[in-house]
Amino acid sequence: xxxxxxxxxxxxxxxxxVIERPLTLDCGRCLPRHELMVETYxxxxxxxxxAVLVCHAxxxxxxxxxxxxxxxxxxxxxxxxxxxxxxxxxxxxHVVCLNNxxxxxxxxxxxxxxxxxxxxxxPDFPIVTVRDWVKSQALLADALGIERWAAVIGGSLGGMQxxxxxxxxxxxxxxxLAIAAAPRISAQNIAFNEIARQAILSDPDFHAGRYxxxxxxxxxxxxLARMLxxxxxLSDSAMRNRFGRLLRESDGRFNFNYEVEFEVESYLRHQxxxxxxxxxxxxxxxxxxxxxxxxxxxxxxxxxxxxxxxARAKFLVLAFSSDWRFSPAxxxxxxxxLVAAEREVSYACIASQLGHDDFLMPLPEYHRVLxxxxxxxxxxxxx
Amino acid sequence: xxxxxxxxxxxxxxxxxVIERPLTLDCGRCLPRHELMVETYxxxxxxxxxAVLVCHAxxxxxxxxxxxxxxxxxxxxxxxxxxxxxxxxxxxxHVVCLNNxxxxxxxxxxxxxxxxxxxxxxPDFPIVTVRDWVKSQALLADALGIERWAAVIGGSLGGMQxxxxxxxxxxxxxxxLAIAAAPRISAQNIAFNEIARQAILSDPDFHAGRYxxxxxxxxxxxxLARMLxxxxxLSDSAMRNRFGRLLRESDGRFNFNYEVEFEVESYLRHQxxxxxxxxxxxxxxxxxxxxxxxxxxxxxxxxxxxxxxxARAKFLVLAFSSDWRFSPAxxxxxxxxLVAAEREVSYACIASQLGHDDFLMPLPEYHRVLxxxxxxxxxxxxx
Numbered sequence: 070x071x072x073x074x075x076x077x078x079x080x081x082x083x084x085x086x087v088i089e090r091p092l093t094l095d096c097g098r099c100l101p102r103h104e105l106m107v108e109t110y111x112x113x114x115x116x117x118x119x120a121v122l123v124c125h126a127x128x129x130x131x132x133x134x135x136x137x138x139x140x141x142x143x144x145x146x147x148x149x150x151x152x153x154x155x156x157x158x159x160x161x162x163h164v165v166c167l168n169n170x171x172x173x174x175x176x177x178x179x180x181x182x183x184x185x186x187x188x189x190x191x192p193d194f195p196i197v198t199v200r201d202w203v204k205s206q207a208l209l210a211d212a213l214g215i216e217r218w219a220a221v222i223g224g225s226l227g228g229m230q231x232x233x234x235x236x237x238x239x240x241x242x243x244x245x246l247a248i249a250a251a252p253r254i255s256a257q258n259i260a261f262n263e264i265a266r267q268a269i270l271s272d273p274d275f276h277a278g279r280y281x282x283x284x285x286x287x288x289x290x291x292x293l294a295r296m297l298x299x300x301x302x303l304s305d306s307a308m309r310n311r312f313g314r315l316l317r318e319s320d321g322r323f324n325f326n327y328e329v330e331f332e333v334e335s336y337l338r339h340q341x342x343x344x345x346x347x348x349x350x351x352x353x354x355x356x357x358x359x360x361x362x363x364x365x366x367x368x369x370x371x372x373x374x375x376x377x378x379x380a381r382a383k384f385l386v387l388a389f390s391s392d393w394r395f396s397p398a399x400x401x402x403x404x405x406x407l408v409a410a411e412r413e414v415s416y417a418c419i420a421s422q423l424g425h426d427d428f429l430m431p432l433p434e435y436h437r438v439l440x441x442x443x444x445x446x447x448x449x450x451x452x
Numbered sequence: 453x454x455x456x457x458x459x460x461x462x463x464x465x466x467x468x469x470v471i472e473r474p475l476t477l478d479c480g481r482c483l484p485r486h487e488l489m490v491e492t493y494x495x496x497x498x499x500x501x502x503a504v505l506v507c508h509a510x511x512x513x514x515x516x517x518x519x520x521x522x523x524x525x526x527x528x529x530x531x532x533x534x535x536x537x538x539x540x541x542x543x544x545x546h547v548v549c550l551n552n553x554x555x556x557x558x559x560x561x562x563x564x565x566x567x568x569x570x571x572x573x574x575p576d577f578p579i580v581t582v583r584d585w586v587k588s589q590a591l592l593a594d595a596l597g598i599e600r601w602a603a604v605i606g607g608s609l610g611g612m613q614x615x616x617x618x619x620x621x622x623x624x625x626x627x628x629l630a631i632a633a634a635p636r637i638s639a640q641n642i643a644f645n646e647i648a649r650q651a652i653l654s655d656p657d658f659h660a661g662r663y664x665x666x667x668x669x670x671x672x673x674x675x676l677a678r679m680l681x682x683x684x685x686l687s688d689s690a691m692r693n694r695f696g697r698l699l700r701e702s703d704g705r706f707n708f709n710y711e712v713e714f715e716v717e718s719y720l721r722h723q724x725x726x727x728x729x730x731x732x733x734x735x736x737x738x739x740x741x742x743x744x745x746x747x748x749x750x751x752x753x754x755x756x757x758x759x760x761x762x763a764r765a766k767f768l769v770l771a772f773s774s775d776w777r778f779s780p781a782x783x784x785x786x787x788x789x790l791v792a793a794e795r796e797v798s799y800a801c802i803a804s805q806l807g808h809d810d811f812l813m814p815l816p817e818y819h820r821v822l823x824x825x826x827x828x829x830x831x832x833x834x835x
Contacts, residue, residue, distance in 0.1 A: 095708075096706075096708035196709065253697065255692055255697075256691035256694070256696060256714070256715075256716040257683060257686075257688045259697070259714050260691065260716050260717075261683065263714075263716070263717045263721075264679050264683070266710060267675070267721075267724075268651065271672040271675075271676070272672075273656055292650070292654075293647060293650060293654070293676065296646070296647050297680070299643075300643050300644065303640075305638060305639075308638065308640045309638055311639070314636065314638075314747070323478075323479075325478075326579070330744075331646075331744065333639040334642065334646045337647070358708075364697070
């Protein structure tokens, strides 16, 4: 890709930060130190007031924008929104993105070595929560000398981190942007996660999470988990428009076997297979549990309004009309609780086609709303 | 259960019928003979005009009503609707229900012996279609001396058989009742089926479909497939109302492991496990393919109206408001095409909570509509 085109942050380099302070997790265990892979885009201003944290979703990482080499075929996962002149404008903001604790792209996680044992963490890695991530990100902010974020931004599971930040560190977040998120996931969401987990856990190559040491990966299970995820990322109508009932072979006859037959099958198998090549099954398990556990109201007597009363941030909540994984109704629950808690909140539901995945797409209306909001954030931040 | 209670057909006995006539299948292969397990309820009248065919859905069989022994804990799968005084009233109708070809409850299928080889059919069993089933059912009708059905009735995949009957054997169906069905399944439906299939096919215990001979069953895969099915049988709100985010253990703390934690997980695992004990994986594969392939318009230049113009039956189409697997919109597609084809059609969308599974439930409004329609059918049939 052309890394010199207008709007690209160009070639970027990730770096590993060592957090030397202990982190006590929700599960009760304590990590004396941990490492985080981080990328930043745009300059931190002298007042250190223009820093923005971008939190990744289930399968994301620290590489949100730009490329690592001029020959890279694909830019970071949110390149459409981050860069000079883009909604998250790197001419004004210093953007920080990290691979969360428990991730599989270089941060301390199941596929790294546990210094206490000299073995892969694997199943010994603690199950982490959104609260744990936010704590870890706060330690990262300290290390980076960032006292207060101009904004914490995320989509899906990333949006949940933005909400948790506003509740847990009210003085450290000026704006929280929760895109295509939910105040907690539904029984149906948990059910999808549970099937994904069972697919991985029941794969004979999982070896109780110690597959690294067996020289295999639970590829069948992870592939199924990802295929299932993809159904929930796309709307029914998007699938219909994109694949319909088209047959893969053009002669129009049925196979009468279990080979790939419909286009949608081909798409899912491809998505599943390529995911296996880039993602770790133990991390996938952790991420689904973090989703299941996320429930900020829980700490406040199941009262989301009480939770949000602690926040000092202003909020932008965005939803997509075609998203059935975290539907606009779920975003409106967030908005309703914020209003009841007398917080300042802006809300938009973007007319969309694709489904949950739209939060990653450069829909004009979406980027207009996001950009306009962030222009105000930049102004407030003196950026 | 009390088999003598009003409304029960009581103790019933299945019987095996041998269809000695050759059946050429859509895949091109021919079965010289096949066996079908059948149950009947209510008397066939002298005019042979009161016979009703009940077609089963994905995991159903011939045992639709009553019990096989007084000690049975559960009656047949549609006992709520079939019996004296019930919507499918056995005082007026002679009800026929069979286990479809390719099934796993005694009819010729993958888990029976292929007489040509002396081995289990397993993966050698041909993939069958809804059209094949209807052909096989027509041979069964011949064997039973039933020239014309007063009604062919089914829910879900069963409803598709009712539609196919009306198109393929117009003179032999007086009424076709398609409940919670669709004129063909969507890309999203195919995607769910494909994941279910991949779960089974990738299970190491599947042994390319020859697991019978290895003394194992692909239980992990079949369990996952069934868990996934259950998500689509229940509405999001039904799952919320039934399970919410309730934790299985009452102390209210999270486990921080991958054991059963939320009630919905417990439910799904139980459903998956009990299915493994009663169903055959090869049959499950066949059933999902029959669903994928069902598309009566395909034989008529992708014109559903042209397909329905062949029908001579009258139609009842029923949908459930909370069904997202085959939503009311899909039923309305059927109705619209029937109207355009100038067929007589009645349609109702039943207000419901549970989702697709509601077609098996004794909802008062549902049974009132079904019962009133069938009372007219009985009258026409002189029953």
